Amino acid sequence: MSLEITEKDGATIVALAGDVDLQTSPAVRQGLLECLETHDKVVVDMSQVNYIDSSGVASLVEAFQVSRKKGSFFALAHVSAAAMRVLNLARLDKVFSIHESTEDALAANG
Amino acid sequence: MSEAVDEMIADVADGGEVQGHLGLIAAMTREFTATRDADVMAKTGLERITKYVGAEAASLFLIDDNGKELVCSACSGPVDITGLRIPADAGIVGRVYNGRSGQMVRDVTKDADFGAMVDEQTGFTTKSILCAPLSLGDDCLGCIEIINKNTGDGLFETDDLTLLETLAGAATLAIHNFRLTQQVVTQERERHELELAAQIQRQLLPPDGGAEFRVHGINMAARSVSGDFYDILPLADGRIWFNVGDVSGKGMNAALLMAKTSSLFRCLAKATENPGRLFDAINSELCETGTHGLFVTMAGGLFDPTTGKILMANAGHEPPLLLDGFGEQFTFFEAEAPPLGIMPGIAGPDGYPTHEIDLNGGTFYIFTDGLTEATTFGGGMLGIDGARALIREHAEESPDRQLNSITGAVRLPGQSLRDDLTMLVIKDMGVHEEPGSTVPVPDSKDSVSGQILRLRVPAKADRLKVIRAGTEQAASFCDADESWTTDLVMAVDEACQNVIRHAYSGWDEPGDIVVDFIRDTDRLIVHLMDFAEPVDQAKIKSRDLDEVRPGGLGVHLIKSVTDEAIFVDPPEGVGNLFKLTKRL
Numbered sequence: 001m002s003l004e005i006t007e008k009d010g011a012t013i014v015a016l017a018g019d020v021d022l023q024t025s026p027a028v029r030q031g032l033l034e035c036l037e038t039h040d041k042v043v044v045d046m047s048q049v050n051y052i053d054s055s056g057v058a059s060l061v062e063a064f065q066v067s068r069k070k071g072s073f074f075a076l077a078h079v080s081a082a083a084m085r086v087l088n089l090a091r092l093d094k095v096f097s098i099h100e101s102t103e104d105a106l107a108a109n110g
Numbered sequence: 111m112s113e114a115v116d117e118m119i120a121d122v123a124d125g126g127e128v129q130g131h132l133g134l135i136a137a138m139t140r141e142f143t144a145t146r147d148a149d150v151m152a153k154t155g156l157e158r159i160t161k162y163v164g165a166e167a168a169s170l171f172l173i174d175d176n177g178k179e180l181v182c183s184a185c186s187g188p189v190d191i192t193g194l195r196i197p198a199d200a201g202i203v204g205r206v207y208n209g210r211s212g213q214m215v216r217d218v219t220k221d222a223d224f225g226a227m228v229d230e231q232t233g234f235t236t237k238s239i240l241c242a243p244l245s246l247g248d249d250c251l252g253c254i255e256i257i258n259k260n261t262g263d264g265l266f267e268t269d270d271l272t273l274l275e276t277l278a279g280a281a282t283l284a285i286h287n288f289r290l291t292q293q294v295v296t297q298e299r300e301r302h303e304l305e306l307a308a309q310i311q312r313q314l315l316p317p318d319g320g321a322e323f324r325v326h327g328i329n330m331a332a333r334s335v336s337g338d339f340y341d342i343l344p345l346a347d348g349r350i351w352f353n354v355g356d357v358s359g360k361g362m363n364a365a366l367l368m369a370k371t372s373s374l375f376r377c378l379a380k381a382t383e384n385p386g387r388l389f390d391a392i393n394s395e396l397c398e399t400g401t402h403g404l405f406v407t408m409a410g411g412l413f414d415p416t417t418g419k420i421l422m423a424n425a426g427h428e429p430p431l432l433l434d435g436f437g438e439q440f441t442f443f444e445a446e447a448p449p450l451g452i453m454p455g456i457a458g459p460d461g462y463p464t465h466e467i468d469l470n471g472g473t474f475y476i477f478t479d480g481l482t483e484a485t486t487f488g489g490g491m492l493g494i495d496g497a498r499a500l501i502r503e504h505a506e507e508s509p510d511r512q513l514n515s516i517t518g519a520v521r522l523p524g525q526s527l528r529d530d531l532t533m534l535v536i537k538d539m540g541v542h543e544e545p546g547s548t549v550p551v552p553d554s555k556d557s558v559s560g561q562i563l564r565l566r567v568p569a570k571a572d573r574l575k576v577i578r579a580g581t582e583q584a585a586s587f588c589d590a591d592e593s594w595t596t597d598l599v600m601a602v603d604e605a606c607q608n609v610i611r612h613a614y615s616g617w618d619e620p621g622d623i624v625v626d627f628i629r630d631t632d633r634l635i636v637h638l639m640d641f642a643e644p645v646d647q648a649k650i651k652s653r654d655l656d657e658v659r660p661g662g663l664g665v666h667l668i669k670s671v672t673d674e675a676i677f678v679d680p681p682e683g684v685g686n687l688f689k690l691t692k693r694l
Contacts, residue, residue, distance in 0.1 A: 019578075022607050023571035051578065053603050054663035082596050089670045090663050 003031040011041035011073075011106050017048030020056030029059035036063060040072040043105045047078030052086055064096060073097075075105040131273055134162050138277060142284030151284065152184035159254070159277060160186050163270050164261030167234070171196075171203050172244075172252035172285070180207060180252055187257070189232045201225040202239050206253045212242040212275045214266050240266045242278035246286055254278050301334075307365055308334040314372050316342040318510070324415050325350050326509040327534040328517055330480070330527060337364030338478050338532035339372045341410075343379055351379045353410025354476040354534045356427065358449075363404060371396065371406050371450065385411040385423035389450065390461035393425070396451035405449040409476050411464070418469045418538040423462040425450050428479055431498065435471030435538075437505040440498055443467065469538035473509070475501055480531030484520035492520055509535040562587050562627040562634075569610045569620040569640060577606055577625060581636075584627035588634055588694055597671035598634065598692055604664040605638050605675070605688055613642035613686055624684075633673070636690040645686055 001024035004015040012035055020028055035042050044060070046052075060076070067074035075097040079087065087093045099105040138155055156168040167187025171180040174195075180203055182194040198204055202223050206213050216238050218224040229236050237258050244251040256274060259266050308331065315329055319342065327340035337357035344350045353375055357364040374392045382388050389408070396406065409430050411422035424430070426449035429442040443465065447457040457463070467474070477497070484492045492500070504515040512535055521527065565580045567573040581602045585595040606623055614620035626637040668675045672692045680687040 019575060021571070021574050021578075021603065022610065023574060051599070053574075053600065053607065054667055055607065057663060085593075085596060086600065086667065089667050 001027065003028060005031075005035060008102065009106055011043055011102075011109070012039040013043050013045055013102055015045040015048065019051040020049055020059070021051065021053045022055045025053075025055040025059045028056060029062060032059060032063035033066060036066050036070065036072060036074070040070065041106075041109060042067065042072065043075045043077050043099075043102050045077050045102055046080060046083055049080055049083050052083045054086070054090070057086055057090055057092065060096065061092065073109045075099055075108065077102045077105045131276075134158065134273075135276060135280065139280050139284075142280060148285070148288050149184060151288075152281075153186065155277075155281060156184055156186040156254075159256060159274070163240075163256055163266075163273070164259055165240075165256045166258035166260050168254065168256045170252065170254055170281075171207075173198060173207065173250065180204065183252075189234045191228065191232065194228065196225070196228075202241055203253050203255055206241045206243050207250055210243050210245050210250055212271050212278075213239070214268070214271045215239040215241075216265050237264075238266055240270055240274055242271070242274045244278055244282040244285065246282050251282055251285055254281060304334045304362070307362065308336075311335055311339075311365055311369065314369055315340065319344070321508060321510055324509065324539070325352055325413060325534065325536050326513055327352075327354070327532070328513040329532045330517060330521070330530065332480070332527040332530050333360065335362060335365035336530040336532075337361075337368055338480065338530035339368045340476075340532050340534045341372055341375055342534070343376060348415060350413045350415065351375075351410070352413060352476075352534060352536065353408055354427065354478060354532055355406050355408035355410075356478040356480075356530070356532070358405050358407075360530075363402070367396075367401055367404050367406065367451070371408070375408075375410070383412060383421075384461075384464055385421050386457075386461040386464035389423045389425050389447075390455075390457060393450045393456065393462075394454050397454040401451040405451040407445075407449045409443075409445070413474075413536055415538070418471065420467040420469060420474060420536070421464055422467055423447075423464050425457075425462055428477060428482065430474060430476040431501065432467060432469065433473050433475070433501060433505055437502060469536065471538055473505060473512075473538065474536040475533065477533040478529075478531060480527060480529040481516070481520065481533060483529055484531060485522060485528060486520065487522065509537045558588075559629050559631055562629055563625075564627070565625040566622050569606070569614050569623040571610060573623075574603055574606055574610075577623075578603055580625065581627070584634070588629060590634075590694060594692075594694070598636075601668045601671050601675070601690055601692070602636055602638070604668045605636075605690065608664055608688075609638065609640045609642075609686070613640045613645050617642070633691055633693050636692075638686075638688040638690070639680065639684045640686050641683070642685040644680070 001016070001018035001020060006013045006015070014032060014035055016028060018024070032044070064074055077099045078101060079098055084093070087096065097105070097108065099108060138158060141154060142151060152170050156170060160168045167185065167189065169182050169185035169191060172183045174181050178198055179195045180198050182191050185191050196203060198207060202213060202215055202221060205223050215221045215224070218236050218239055240256040242254050244253060254274060254277070259270070316327070319325065325342045327342055329336060329338055329340055337360055338355065340354045342350060342352050355368065355371055357367045357371070371392065374395050378388055378391045407425060407427040409422065409424040409427040411420050413420045422443065424443060424445040425447055426445045429444045432441045446463045482492055482494050482497050486492050486496065500516050500519055504512045507515060513533055517531060517533065520531070563580055563584045565577060567576060578599050581599045582595055585598050590598070602625065606625070609623050610620065621641040624639040628635045628637065668690070672690045674691040676689055678687050678689050
């Protein structure tokens, strides 16, 4: 698993890659929460995430909750079919702001 | 001998003085060899000489242990001077002692060496002295002195000196023999006591468990008593306590400390199942009563033959060796704590570190430095490499035979061991019924049904990736499509997460998780087994999804993608068995 942070059009793009599971999710959680402390526009690029489990989803949920409290923007982009399946099953597809691409996500924020 | 002397006396019946001399010599020699009491012997001898020569008094002076003073050890005559000490270089006695030749002083007033001190103290008047040394080779044990001839003209004759010198020779041999005998008696008594101690010590060693028993030990003492020990203590449940120890130092003190330590082990082992705590308790007891500078190195623990695992602690002992089941690789286990008996609490608040060692079909060896420091046939020390080579050479043999072969190789004919040698072998037979191996496989008769894969990995987060890969392979084996596989992988992964996070929560080092993939015609069944305490199933339930919060999704995900996900009664030895069923 890797976590890469870049700036794009005034927003922070967090690109996750690899498996987000019980072993790697603590690092994902920490990375996302640190990002949200200093940035108010965060898009998670999940195009390279092969696998995400409930603990990975939990990290995303926690980040989502923090962003709501702070009034920041938090969105997911490029969600793979496997990851989407988990979000669907957890009924979180309607909770997260999910977009085809990071550009779409930023456009949605206006 | 006395008959020969009698005959000789008879032959010279008319010889008068010669017959008398020989008679006295014969009688005294007889007495010297017959008596066991040196003081009585000396006193009787002196009385006979005094009477025979016709003198007033006689005394026997022996040199003391440090060779500085002559001590009167027996006397006859009107004044008892037994115990009187005079410097070895003083007086006429001193002159005889140092010159190693007899002296005849007919008038002591004309002899410059004569010391009148004794006469002044006792009131006795010494006029003449006859004195002969007790010479033994280059050595001199002391002198015999005769004082004041009171027969004839009152003057000693040369003949008297010759007689005294002859008798002094016999007396010297008698005293020397007596001393040698005393030494032998003392040595014999000590040897007997040591033999008794060694016998008691051997009784402290455990009885041999028979050729089929997995744990065997041997103890060979360099002396009759040993500072080494080993013990094997089978428990009612089949597990076996064992140890090998080595007391610093040799001889009786070491043997007594050995006896104490091994008794403590036996007694305290019955009250715990943790070798580290047992070692700590033994250490406290030893320190409480004091070990007078001695200490004990010990490696020992609890072996479970049904699992092939050992719980072991090591207090400063030579590292035990594990030779794997193929007889190839050695692993050694260094001591992490100091020896027993040095200081209470020395191993820290948690006691001596305890480790679990899985023998996994291998053989475990504990020994004392008597093995590594043993002399080999080629001379030189065996060393740890030599010990390993020797162990490897005999690894195929049964444990008791191995001990004989290995110790036989370092016990050179006709030579005693340099050091006590003790060795213990634990052989793991390697056929352990794996917990959960009895999980029933569906008895469908079609060709596709049966077990596909079994994974057994430590219940750690970093192993989930391996489990997912295995799950994918099992699904692929069943020709499942991609989305079916994705769902199964998720279900198995989530179920394993629960084992890691809940079943083994609070474990320092989690146990294993076993995942069985079983095909039953048109379904794939996955059994997940752990070896933790049974979990409270009421706590593991699907959460209400209307509430958005992190965590608690796992069970919901599992139930969403499988046809059945239930806990079933686990087989013997398994903590929890979670069964997933998914139609193909």
